[in-house]
Amino acid sequence: xxxxxxxxxxxxxxxxxxxxxxxxxxxxxxxxxxxxxxxxxxxxxxxxxxxxxxxxxxxxxxxxxxxxxxxxxxxxxxxxxxxxxxxxxxxxxxxxxxxxxxxxxxxxxxxxxxx
Amino acid sequence: xxxxxxxxxxxxxxxxxxxxxxxxxxxxxxxxxxxxxxxxxxxxxxxxxxxxxxxxxxxxxxxxxxxxxxxxxxxxxxxxxxxxxxxxxxxxxxxxxxxxxxxxxxxxxxxxxx
Numbered sequence: 305x306x307x308x309x310x311x312x313x314x315x316x317x318x319x320x321x322x323x324x325x326x327x328x329x330x331x332x333x334x335x336x337x338x339x340x341x342x343x344x345x346x347x348x349x350x351x352x353x354x355x356x357x358x359x360x361x362x363x364x365x366x367x368x369x370x371x372x373x374x375x376x377x378x379x380x381x382x383x384x385x386x387x388x389x390x391x392x393x394x395x396x397x398x399x400x401x402x403x404x405x406x407x408x409x410x411x412x413x414x415x416x417x418x419x
Numbered sequence: 420x421x422x423x424x425x426x427x428x429x430x431x432x433x434x435x436x437x438x439x440x441x442x443x444x445x446x447x448x449x450x451x452x453x454x455x456x457x458x459x460x461x462x463x464x465x466x467x468x469x470x471x472x473x474x475x476x477x478x479x480x481x482x483x484x485x486x487x488x489x490x491x492x493x494x495x496x497x498x499x500x501x502x503x504x505x506x507x508x509x510x511x512x513x514x515x516x517x518x519x520x521x522x523x524x525x526x527x528x529x530x531x532x533x
Contacts, residue, residue: 310461348526407454411459
């Protein structure tokens with residue numbers, strides 16, 4: 305079974321600075337997808353970024369980028385130029401390729417951006 | 420295009436009562452799933468469906484039933500609610516098309532069982 309671990313329950317960052325959230329996972333699969341979801345106080349789950357395991361190039365979406373280390377089974381999220389609106393819970397998730405879209409989530413990291 | 424909708428947003432039940440959480444999507448997605456979110460544990464998969472008439476169990480299925488009679492709807496039934504089922508419930512859907520593996524989530528239902 306796949307497991308996803310987020311070792312930082314809470315983090316904080318000053319506005320405009322950069323922060324990195326950690327995620328590690330355990331799997332015997334070769335082909336899979338990794339995701340970061342954001343959950344603001346509204347409770348809505350919002351996709352931030354996704355990475356396909358067969359791609360060596362790290363995914364980027366505006367201020368968000370990942371550092372994907374397949375051999376180390378690590379998938380960290382970097383947020384540049386942090387904004388107050390980035391304050392939220394962030395979840396790392398794993399999904400194997402060809403599966404029925406059943407995702408495995410980490411326990412989450414609560415990020416607070418301070419003015 | 421409303422995406423994934425869930426009703427109700429909030430619900431309080433007494434132990435032993437039954438209820439159905441509704442989920443609908445208008446994106447013609449084949450895959451639909453139910454998750455529960457508990458403090459400190461992230462989201463855990465309850466049941467999922469790969470198409471109308473096809474359902475299967477996820478990580479934490481006990482105490483829940485599902486059915487999928489149409490592509491659009493995927494209700495979750497609690498037959499006899501227990502306090503351990505107090506949680507936030509999310510429905511999600513995604514397409515079976517190749518690389519479109521992103522799951523789209525509904526707004527969630529906060530359920531309290533007394």
